[in-house]
Amino acid sequence: MSSAYVAGYIVGIVVFVVVFLVAWIIGKKVLRKGTEHYDERQILIRGKGYKISFMTTILINIFYSCFLYDLTKEIVSPQLVVLGTAFLGVAVYSIYCIFNDAYVEVGQNITKWLALVVFVIAANVVAAISNMDRGFKSTGIVTGYDINILVAVVFSVILVAMLIKLAIDKKEERA
Secondary structure, three states: OOHHHHHHHHHHHHHHHHHHHHHHHHHHHHHHHOOOEOOHHHHHHHHHHHHHHHHHHHHHHHHHHHHHHHHHOOOEOHHHHHHHHHHHHHHHHHHHHHHOOOOOOEOOOHHHHHHHHHHHHHHHHHHHHHOHHHOOOOOOOEOHHHHHHHHHHHHHHHHHHHHHHHHHHHHHHHO
16 A cells, blocks of 8 residues: 555545534534524425435436447546536535525524535545545546545535625625
8 A cells, every 4th residue: 555545544534533523513512502493494495406406416317328428438437427416416406505595504603614614625635635646547537536526626616605605695784
C-alpha cells in the first residue's frame, strides 16, 4: 500500500468520526430544544422535491442507458455514472427544497448546515487529493476513486444554492 492510500484511509476514518460526532451533537441539541420542526407546508414541498428528484434520476438513467452508454464507456466507468445520477438527484432535491424554504426546519439555525456542508466539501477535496494517484487511469477512464470529486462538486452546488437563497432572503427583508 502506498503512503497516499494510507493517508487517504486515515483521513476518511477521521472525517467519518468527526461527521458522526457533529451530527450526534447537533441531534442532541435538536432533541433537547424541541422547537425545530417541519411545518405542513414544508413537508408537502419536501414530498414534491422527492418526486422531482426521483423522476430526474430515473429519466437520466434511462437516457444514459439508451443513448450515452456506448459513447462514454471508454471515458467514464458506468458505476460512476450511476452514482453521479444519484448525486444529481440529491442536488435537485436539495436545491428545490432550499429555494422553497423547506430545507431547514422551522426555528433551526442555517449556519450549522452551512458549516457542515463546507466541512463535507473540504473533507472530500482532501480525500480526492490523497487519491489522485488512483483516479484517472493511463487509459483516461474516470473510476470510482473519483467519487470524492463528485461529492465535493455536488455539495459545492448545494452550498452556492444556500448562499444565493440567503442573499435573496436578506434582500427581501430590506425591502
